[in-house]
Amino acid sequence: MIEYRRHPRAKNYKITLKPDGRILVTIPNFGTQRKAEAFLASKQDWIAAQQAKRPPVPPLSAVEIERLRAEAKSYIPQRVAVLADQYGFNYHTVRIKNMTSRWGSCSSRGNLNFSLHLMRLPGVYIDYVILHELCHTQEMNHGPGFWNLLESVCPGAKKIDRALRKQGVAIG
Ligand SMILES: [Zn+2]
Known part of the structure; x- marks a missing residue:
C-alpha cells in the first residue's frame, strides 16, 4: 500500500519503507502528487531491492x-x-x-x-x-x-x- 504525505518542512521527495510493507512517499512543501508518483516510479528497482532483503511479510489478519x-x-x-x-x-x-x-x-x-x-x-x-x-x-x-x-x-x-x-x- 502506498501513502502520500505532504510535509511542509521536507525539502525533497522521499520514500520510506515501513516494516508492515507500506510505502510512505513524502511530498515536499511545493511538490506535486504527480511528481511524487514519478519519483516513486523511478525508484522501483531500489524498492524491489530493499524489499527483497527483508524477511517475508507476516500473514495478514x-x-x-x-x-x-x-x-x-x-x-x-x-x-x-x-x-x-x-x-x-x-x-x-x-x-x-x-x-x-x-x-x-x-x-x-x-x-x-x-x-x-x-x-x-x-x-x-x-x-x-x-x-x-x-x-x-x-x-x-x-x-x-x-x-x-x-x-x-x-x-x-x-x-x-x-x-x-x-x-x-x-x-x-
Ligand atoms: Zn497473463
Whole structure:
C-alpha cells in the first residue's frame, strides 16, 4: 500500500519503507502528487531491492484483509474502466478476490478477477496487472502477439513483469 504525505518542512521527495510493507512517499512543501508518483516510479528497482532483503511479510489478519478488500473494491474497478477506455479494451465484469497465487486472471468471456493483495503494491504494478489482464481480452495466451499488444499500451512491460516477480510482497 502506498501513502502520500505532504510535509511542509521536507525539502525533497522521499520514500520510506515501513516494516508492515507500506510505502510512505513524502511530498515536499511545493511538490506535486504527480511528481511524487514519478519519483516513486523511478525508484522501483531500489524498492524491489530493499524489499527483497527483508524477511517475508507476516500473514495478514482478517481485519487487514478486509481493509485491503475495501480499498481494492473502491480503486481497481474504476482504474480498469479508465485504462480500458484509454486503450480501447472491452471487458465484461471486474471482481476482487482474496487470490493468493496470482495477481489477476481473465476468462474467455472477458470476466476479470484481481487479487486484493494488489493494493500492497506500488501503483505502477497495479496498472501493469490491469493492462496485462485487459490484453488477455484480445490475446488469451502469452505469445508474441500478446507481448506486442501489452508493450504497445505499457512500454517496458517485460521489465515490469520481471520486477513484479521479485516484489517482496508475499501473496497470502
Ligand atoms: Zn497473463
